[in-house]
Amino acid sequence: MKELRAAAGYIPLAARKSSEFKRIKVAVNGKETEVYGGLTILQSLQQEGIHIPHLCYDIRLKRANGNCGLCEVELEEDGKVVRSVKSCQTPIKEGMNIITSSPHLEAYRRVRLEQLLSDHNADCTAPCVMTCPAHIDIQFYLMHVEAGNYEAALKVIKQKNPFPIVCGRVCPHPCEAECRRNLVDEPVAINYVKRFAADWDMARETPFIPAKADPTGKKIAIIGAGPSGLSAAYYSAINGHDVTVFERHSEPGGMMRYGIPEYRLPKAQLDKEINVIKALGVKIMCEKNLGASLHLEELHRNFDAIYLAIGSWRATPLQIEGENLKNVWLGINFLETVVKGEKIDIGDKVIVIGGGNTAIDCARTALRRGAKDVKIIYRRTEEEMPAERYEVEDAKHEGIEIITLAAPKKITEVNGKKQIECIKMKLGELDRSGRRRPVSIDGSEFTIEADTVIGAIGQSTNTQFLYNDLPVKLNKWGDIQIDGRTMQTSVEKIFSGGDCVTGPATVVQAVGAGRRSAEAMHCYLTEGYVKEEKAEYNCSRGTLEDLPRWEFEEMPRIPRSKMPMLEVEARKNNFNEVELGLSAEQAREEARRCLRCGCGARYTCDLKAEAKAHDIIHIKPIHERPFFPQANDHPFIVRDHNKCISCGRCIAACAEVVGVDILSYYLKNGKMLVGTRTGKPLNETYCVSCGQCVNSCPCGALDYKRERWRVLGAIKDPDKTVIGFVAPAVRSVIASLYKLPFDKASPFIAGLLKKLGFDKVFDFSFAADLTILEETTEFINRVTNKGVMPQFTSCCPGWVNYVERRHPELIPHLSSCKSPQQMMGATVKNHFSEWANIPKKDLFVVSIVPCLAKKSEAAREEFELDGIRDVDSVLTTSELIEMVNITFTDIKEVEFAEFDDPYKQVTGAGVLFGASGGVAEAALRMAAEKLSGKAQVDQLEFEAVRGFEGIKEATVNLGGTKLRVAVISGLHNAEQVIEKVAEGVDVGYDLIEVMTCPGGCISGAGHPVPKKIDSLEARQKVLINIDKTSKFRKSQDNPDIINLYTEFYGEPNSEKAHKLLHTHYTNRKGKIVKSHKMGDSVFKTQVIEVCVCEKCIVNGVGDFIKALNQKVEERRLTAGIRIVPLHLKDCPGEDFLIKVNGIKVSESELDSFLKLTRPVEMEPISEEI
Structure with missing residues (x-):
């Protein structure tokens, strides 16, 4: 089969060794650099860690298509730019002078990014x-x-x-x-x-209490222990700085303590959060008043940075006659006095003037201080009150009366009672705030009697302390002036934020300012200047008014x-x-009600990262962007065409990495999209669910349904025993990610899962050993009994999908063995359940694998009995890493651990399953003994079947029996073998291992995408080294496997083993059942034809079509409806002739159709994307 091997000669760059490439010298941005030759400029510089922006390049592909255009670089000769080239396609050569960044290149990349983003109709971040x-x-x-x-x-x-x-x-x-x-x-x-x-x-x-960085030796003074000051203190302490907070009141908290009533914010609760800040080492010194016992000039000498967070404590006076009478209070002063516990006699009747939250707080506080009749006077309508709506409703619910469209003119006192003379108001023109200005109505005066009057109409910043201190500039409103990008004031090393900068605002706004200032001060103290952070790029689909209503109409209430x-x-x-x-x-x-609007790729999106790096700001486009509903036409792969930038990586990955080649470009409403070649839903094609398309996407247009939250939920469920088992290839990536030696990979990952909360952790390699005993026994039976040959392995679910969907004639050649994943699941649910005395329903079994196709495999109906699946959830390597990150698991705290009984022991043969050729090699180690009748000690290495070539082969003589073995990785490499086997031709092989992904499981789409040469070789080496140093290297020698057969299964291929460890396959070619409510394709377009004959034109069909187009646009249905003119000589009947998809309808029927139609009938996504 030399011709087949020759056709399968391409090896992905990530699988090649750097030693194959010669080192050459080039200049990069004026600096001489040694790089690898024989590569493109992009590949070579990326290998050295030199970044060139790109979106269409993937190291696993034969070549990039250059569609994105971002990787353009300049080539210089004699100090002059001679030409610009696409670095992803241009070979690097000795002596090249390469410019990766210049004003011209940056400007070009910005324009290109803006083009790519112009129709990127998606939400990066949730609104x-x-x-x-x-x-x-x-x-x-x-x-x-x-x-x-x-x-x-x-x-x-x-x-x-x-x-x-x-x-x-x-x-x-x-x-x-x-x-x-x-x-x-x-x-x-x-x-x-x-x-x-x-x-x-x-x-x-x-x-x-968060961990702190090592001490920096820098001291920060913070003036004001309110929400902004304390927030700055919290984050500055975390950054390792020595923080002292100075506060004028007797207790810290600022407006949170003295401006918010106890019934809304119990001070005991506030103190708990302040105590956390103190626990970080923050010193809070109270009764230190700036301008009296404290001066900026002195602090400036003694501290490395100062943060002014003095708040806005000066209450705005009413500026009417009588405001200085006894029992006439200003709002914030009243609340502060109450909090301090000072005795106040407010009487029975209280009037509060104002319409903000402070006014509401004063009114509800007065009620709690014994007032029997509390009224609020506000000069506009209730709808225009700046107080939060729920605060207004709560006040009314408690019996507080709100008098609107009234304003006080003066306050007098008669017999100890306050007489508030008011005048009625009406609303006039809009003022600067966007609200209608209240105008007094002549002759409408009226009087209200009260015991206490509280004016709560606003606050401002008291900056008198600055008059004889450092010259910190103020703005025209009297607040402290800062550079909003750096939080710096006009004075060196003094920063400011919160109400004293913005004027009175909310606690959360002050908190945000405090955190940003802490970041600015940290940069200032560690770098010597404040580096302006680039603004995050955040694309948006728009406001609530911009979204199509049909998208939400069918969601469950x-x-x-x-x-x-x-x-x-x-x-x-x-x-x-x-x-x-x-x-x-x-x-x-x-x-659970959250719709999860933000993109699942928002922290890993290459497009978003490049947009931020190039200072792109999202501006709502003036053109109508077409909107396409998500295509949920696959059990776990989700396609969002609104995010697609037509880079083509998914199309190439499907064709080149795997070889299924089912994806293609489509043009829809002027937008280039990616869909299936046949136009059918993804799950009705030859898709094998490998997920390589998803793994190649740079912008979240392709994603898969994560199961990490379901697993985390099970871990927290006291009724569930959560069991995890980890595939061999996963530890190869984990070892690389966390820089572990090969012999620490297994104990680390066992400890990591236990740290995450798994109750029991098993090694997937145990199931690989189990698979070898079952599959090799089946193979030997076929050899000795002249069964159907050659035997194809069945442990790769992508390969099994390919056979069932494209080549069902090969089903008799497939081993009947379940994959190791399903064998492990069945063993845990049946054997371990008995062994540990835990009901099956209380076991939650999690498989951690490098392969997305394992998700579809675990969901197959034949692997479920009485509603209980063998494997409850499947996590990819990437999901495991994401779980570590989202749970804030500290890798330094992971303790090495052993896998658990009764499946603790594994062999090197089982570990080899993680690489292409591993299954065949492990099978040969057992077959060699069984067929020769002799224990194999020396012949354990079958290196001919290892590696990354598309087809590898070996011939082994065992006890007079010659076994011919082939190992194929990449389905495109299997096609010619399949065709010959289907024709009955002897292909020269007895056992054929097929892996969907090149190199096997170490290249699975559940792993992070490799970035450099040697990546896959390094992953394979981890597994080979573990095998070489294993105590047991043959599956049949595993003592725990022997015990399992002795106690439970009997022997390989026994009746019980067949029931639990073997399965059957189904011819799914042309019989694929739709799994979602959909039309024939996500690109299906409803066609509305309208007659435009002379008679219809006279009758006004032009206006009708214009109105129809407007309706379609209003409902955001342009992606799913096309309106075309119907040219007839004469229209029958009096009304316009209208057809929908060729069927005549009336105008009323058309209206009903527009109300009910969707571009695609969708089902809500149940898992996080």
Whole structure:
């Protein structure tokens, strides 16, 4: 079969050795550099860690197509640019002078990126996150809460906000206004869930305290212990700085303590969060007033950086006659006095003037201080009150009356009672705030009597301390002026943020300013200057008004969780907290309502990274971007055509890496898209579910349904025993990622899974040993009994899919053995269940593999009995790494561990399953003994079947029997062999191992994509070294395997073994069942034909078509509906002739059709993308 081997000669660059390439000298950006020759410029420089922007290159492909255009570089001669070339296609040569970055190149790349992004109709980040002033990853912590990972949720929140207990109670949650769930029913109760996570943390004996960096030796002074100052202190302490906070009040907290009433924010809860800040080593010195006992000039001498966070504590006077009378208060002063516990006699009747949150707080506080009649006077309508809507409703619910369109003119006192003379107002023209200006109505005066009057109309910043101190500049409103990009004031090393910069704002806005200032000061103290961070690029589909309503109409309505509240009667004359908090069950159910709008690739997206690097800012396009619904036409692969940039990597990966070649470009509404060649849904093609297309996508247009949250949820479920088993190839990637020697890879990964919370951890290699005993016994039986030959291995699910879908005539040649994954699952659910005395239903079995096709394999109906799957969940290597990151697992804290009984022992033969040729080599080690009748000691290495060539072969003489073995990796390399076997031709092989991916499992799409030469060789070497140093190297010698057969299975290929470890295959060619409600294709277009004959033109068909186009655009259906003119000589009937997909309809039927139609009938995605 030499001709077959020759045709299978291409080896991916990542699988080649760097020693094959000669080192040459070139100049890169003026610096002489030694690089590898025989490569393209991009490949060669990438090998040296020199970045050239690119999106269409993938090291596994034969060549890049150059579509993205970003990799262009300049070549110089004699100091002059002679030409620009695409580095992904241009060979590197000795002596080249290469420029990777220049003003011309950067400008060109920006233009090219803007072109690629112009139709990138997607959300990088969820709109709730974009709206949050602190930029907390809301989507992320909601997923953690849903899974029961409350500590991880809390850590996500505290990455951006050290006061979730406070904000969970007082934040106005603008995020909820932008929640896409508004288009379904009600927004997710984001703030309630955040509060739950924070309360849960503080209820523990030891709340979360973040780790600190090593001390920097730098000192920071912070003026003001409010939300901004304390936030800056929190993050500065984490960065390793020595932080001292100076506060003028007797206790820290600022406006959180003295400006927010106890019934909204119990101070005991506030103190818990302040104590965490103190635990980080932050020193808080109270009763230190700037301008009196404290001066900036002195602090400037003694500290390396200063942060001004003095707040806006000067209440705005009413500026009316009588405002200085006794019992006429200003809002913030009233609240501060109450918090301090000072005695106030407010009488029975209280009038509050103002419409903001402070006014509401004053009114509700007065009620709790014994007032019987509390009224709020506001000069505009209730709808225009700046107070949060829910605050207004709560006040009314407690019996507070709101008098609108009225303003006070003066206050007098008669017999100890305050007389507030008011005048009625009406709304006039818009003012600068965008609200209609209130105008007084002549002759409409009226008087209200009260015992106490509280004016709460605003606050400002008191900066008098600066008059005799350092010359910190102020803006025209009297607030401190800063550079918003660096948080620096006009004075060296003095920073500022919070209310004293913005004017009165919210706690969460102050927190955001404090965190940004901490980052700026850290940069200043460590780098000597404040480096302006590049703005994150965040593409957006638009506001709620911009989205197609049909996208949300069929989503299930789920009631929003209601906050348990203290009964109104129980609120009187006390400051007990009104909102009581969600239960754990409520919080998890509420988190489950999240639609997960943000892109799953937002932290790994190459397109987003390049957009940020090139200072691209998303601007809402003026043109109508076509919108295509997600194509859920596969069990776990999801295609979002709105994100596709037509780089072509997925098409090439399908054709070159695997060889199935089912993807192609399509032109749809002027946008180039990727779909199947036949136009059929993905799951109705020859797709083998390998996932290489997903792994190649640079921008999240292709993704797969993750199962990590389901696994994390099971780990937190007290009724589940979670069992994980890890494939051999996974440890090869983990060893590389965490820089482990090969002999530490297995104990590390066992310890890692136990650290993540798995109850039991087994080695997948044990199941590989089990597979060898079953598959080799089957093979020997075929050899000795002249069964169907050659025998093809069946452990690769992508290969099995290929046979069932494309070549079902080969099914008799497939081994009947299940894959190691399914053998392990069946063994755990049946043997381990008995051995450990745990009911099957309480076992949650997780397979951790390098292969996406394993997900579809685990879901096959034949691997499920009575609703219980053999393998409950499948994680890829990438998902495992993601789990480590999202759970904030510290790798340094992982303790090496052994795998668990009763499957602890494994052999080197089982480990070899992770590389192409491993199955054949392991089988030969057993077959050699069985057929020769002699124990094999020396003949354990069958190196001829190792490596990355597409087809490898070996001939072995065993006890008079000659075995001919072939190893094929990459389905395109298998095709010629398949055709000859199907024709009955003796291909010269008895056993054929087929792996879908080149190089086998070490190249699976569940791994991170390799970046450099030697990557795959290094992965294979880990497995070979583990094999060579293993105590047992033959599967049949594994003592735990021997025990398993003795105790449970009897012998290989026994009746019980056949029942649990073997399976059958199905001819799926032309009989593929649709798994989703869909049309024939995601590209299906509904065609509306409208007659434009002379009679119809006279009758106004032009206006009708114009209105029809407008309706289609309003419903965002342009991707699924095409309106075409129908040219007839004469239209029958009086009305316009209208056809939908060739069927005549009336205008009313057309209206109904437009209301019900969708570009594709979709099902909501149940797992995180």
